[in-house]
Amino acid sequence: MKLTLKIWRQKNSQTKGKFEVHKIEATPEMSFLEMLDVLNEEIIEKKGEPFAFEHDCREGICGTCSMVINGQPHGPMALTTTCQLHMRHYKDGDTIVIEPFRANAFPVLKDLVVDRSAFDRIIQAGGFVSVSTGQAPDGNSILIEQDVARDAFDAASCIGCGACVAACPNASAMLFTSAKVSHLSLLPQGQVEGAKRVKKMVAQMDKEGFGNCSNTYACEAECPKGISVENIAKMNREYFSAMVSTSDK
Amino acid sequence: MSWISNFLTSSLGKKLIMSLTGLFLITFLIVHLAGNLQLLIDDGGEAFNTYAHFMTNNGLIKFLSYGLYAFILIHIIQGILIALKNRGARASRYAVTNRKSNSFASRNMALLGLLVFFFLAVHMGDFWYKMKFTNELPMVAYAGIGVEVKDLYTRVNMAFQEWWLVAIYMLGLLALALHLWHGFQSAFHTLGLNHKKYTPFIKAVGKIYSIVIPIGFAIIPLYFFFLKN
Ligand code: HEM
Numbered sequence: 001m002k003l004t005l006k007i008w009r010q011k012n013s014q015t016k017g018k019f020e021v022h023k024i025e026a027t028p029e030m031s032f033l034e035m036l037d038v039l040n041e042e043i044i045e046k047k048g049e050p051f052a053f054e055h056d057c058r059e060g061i062c063g064t065c066s067m068v069i070n071g072q073p074h075g076p077m078a079l080t081t082t083c084q085l086h087m088r089h090y091k092d093g094d095t096i097v098i099e100p101f102r103a104n105a106f107p108v109l110k111d112l113v114v115d116r117s118a119f120d121r122i123i124q125a126g127g128f129v130s131v132s133t134g135q136a137p138d139g140n141s142i143l144i145e146q147d148v149a150r151d152a153f154d155a156a157s158c159i160g161c162g163a164c165v166a167a168c169p170n171a172s173a174m175l176f177t178s179a180k181v182s183h184l185s186l187l188p189q190g191q192v193e194g195a196k197r198v199k200k201m202v203a204q205m206d207k208e209g210f211g212n213c214s215n216t217y218a219c220e221a222e223c224p225k226g227i228s229v230e231n232i233a234k235m236n237r238e239y240f241s242a243m244v245s246t247s248d249k
Numbered sequence: 250m251s252w253i254s255n256f257l258t259s260s261l262g263k264k265l266i267m268s269l270t271g272l273f274l275i276t277f278l279i280v281h282l283a284g285n286l287q288l289l290i291d292d293g294g295e296a297f298n299t300y301a302h303f304m305t306n307n308g309l310i311k312f313l314s315y316g317l318y319a320f321i322l323i324h325i326i327q328g329i330l331i332a333l334k335n336r337g338a339r340a341s342r343y344a345v346t347n348r349k350s351n352s353f354a355s356r357n358m359a360l361l362g363l364l365v366f367f368f369l370a371v372h373m374g375d376f377w378y379k380m381k382f383t384n385e386l387p388m389v390a391y392a393g394i395g396v397e398v399k400d401l402y403t404r405v406n407m408a409f410q411e412w413w414l415v416a417i418y419m420l421g422l423l424a425l426a427l428h429l430w431h432g433f434q435s436a437f438h439t440l441g442l443n444h445k446k447y448t449p450f451i452k453a454v455g456k457i458y459s460i461v462i463p464i465g466f467a468i469i470p471l472y473f474f475f476l477k478n
């Protein structure tokens with residue numbers, strides 16, 4: 001199939017970017033990233049500069065393949081990362097607009113690559129879990145109810161891709177932060193530092209310059225892992241209760 | 250005390266303020282509508298004017314009304330500040346956006362709020378200001394109460410003979426309906442109340458509320474415009 005790509009070209013975070021138009025011949029069995037690989041090979045053959053985009057696992061688990069495709073982070077398919085998106089969902093003659101994730105807290109490094117280290121700093125702000133978790137058998141010695149384990153696992157399936165920030169009209173990081181907060185606070189090993197953790201992670205999230213949540217739920221709609229906004233409500237609950245119950249000022 | 254300012258100026262604390270003031274306004278609207286529906290009683294305004302007299306002179310109501318003014322102001326100022334900050338969080342905008350991932354109302358809370366605010370300014374200038382701060386309104390006496398009271402009923406009737414004012418009311422109430430269509434359930438979510446068990450119920454009540462209450466208010470100007478003169 002013949003496609004027209006409008007792809008974002010940006011030298012670095014200091015310069016302004018713009019769209020470049022490229023024509024490409026793709027096959028339905030290619031993944032979206034393979035299609036970009038082919039484009040880059042063609043550009044390199046003509047001694048041009050290939051487009052920079054991030055990818056690692058290419059199997060939907062690492063969360064690096066960030067880009068916005070026709071207005072949707074990770075493209076049009078629900079619960080699908082860019083690397084798992086296939087060209088069979090497009091048809092001959094389509095025009096595809098490819099942009100980087102846009103948020104002040106995620107500055108563009110080059111072309112489609114953005115700096116998502118703000119997420120790392122939010123995780124780091126959460127600090128350590130002081131309970132010694134030991135080896136696998138030790139983990140299993142603490143009995144956890146099935147539905148609690150399920151909710152914790154659902155929250156833990158967040159891959160930190162940043163699509164929630166990219167999709168949010170306010171560039172808010174609430175879905176990511178709340179998934180990380182819930183995943184630990186649901187489990188007994190994580191509850192010891194629970195109150196401190198939620199305070200520190202929210203403070204770091206605010207410091208990174210993400211917008212406020214206005215509960216539009218675009219994050220949940222675009223999240224490739226189906227993280228529920230119920231986690232946001234849970235984090236709000238925990239944050240309010242931590243604020244009025246902890247003794248540190 | 251620094252914890253409390255840290256709390257209330259954090260992103261979640263600001264949202265808590267929006268939610269609580271919003272829920273207070275939601276409660277107020279029910280009371281306000283219940284009182285105003287007395288305008289539909291065809292008694293030459295006795296019931297409504299007596300009620301309006303009570304509302305402007307009762308000590309407790311006066312006290313509560315200061316709370317109401319404060320909450321409206323906090324809600325408006327905080328809402329606008331949040332919306333500006335949110336817009337600023339994405340300096341370079343997308344070339345293409347997907348409008349299906351969220352609702353029109355949820356994306357435009359500040360715009361809808363501003364429309365409600367302009368409506369409120371017109372509305373309060375017309376009735377609240379004239380009632381409380383001027384002697385423009387004629388006085389009437391009823392057998393039921395000993396004193397003469399301001400005839401707000403006649404003023405309301407006069408005002409709603411103007412088609413453009415009725416139109417402003419309809420637009421203001423439409424904006425309010427949309428604001429609450431998203432806002433009602435959003436306020437509960439902000440408070441941390443979102444669970445499969447009860448959220449469908451909250452959402453249903455919110456949708457009913459955001460339709461029924463604005464329609465209830467809309468009936469009043471329509472009644473005067475079409476049926477009274
Ligand atoms: C009687 C009038 C009003 C009622 C009943 C009302 C109610 C609400 C409610 C329940 C919310 C949801 C709070 C939350 O998401 O936690 C809300 C949000 C909001 N309101 Fe109002 N509101 C009113 C008037 C206004 C006015 C006049 C403005 C002026 C700009 C305004 C601006 C906003 C904004 C910007 C938000 C979104 C805040 C956010 O999502 O972070 N509202 N309102």
Ligand code: SF4
Pocket residue numbers: 063157158159160161162163164165175176179219222223224225226227
């Ligand atoms: S919540 Fe979803 S969209 Fe956000 S970072 Fe995690 S996996 Fe990605």
Ligand code: FES
Pocket residue numbers: 054055056057058059060061062063064065081082083084
């Ligand atoms: S490359 Fe790892 S999730 Fe797409």
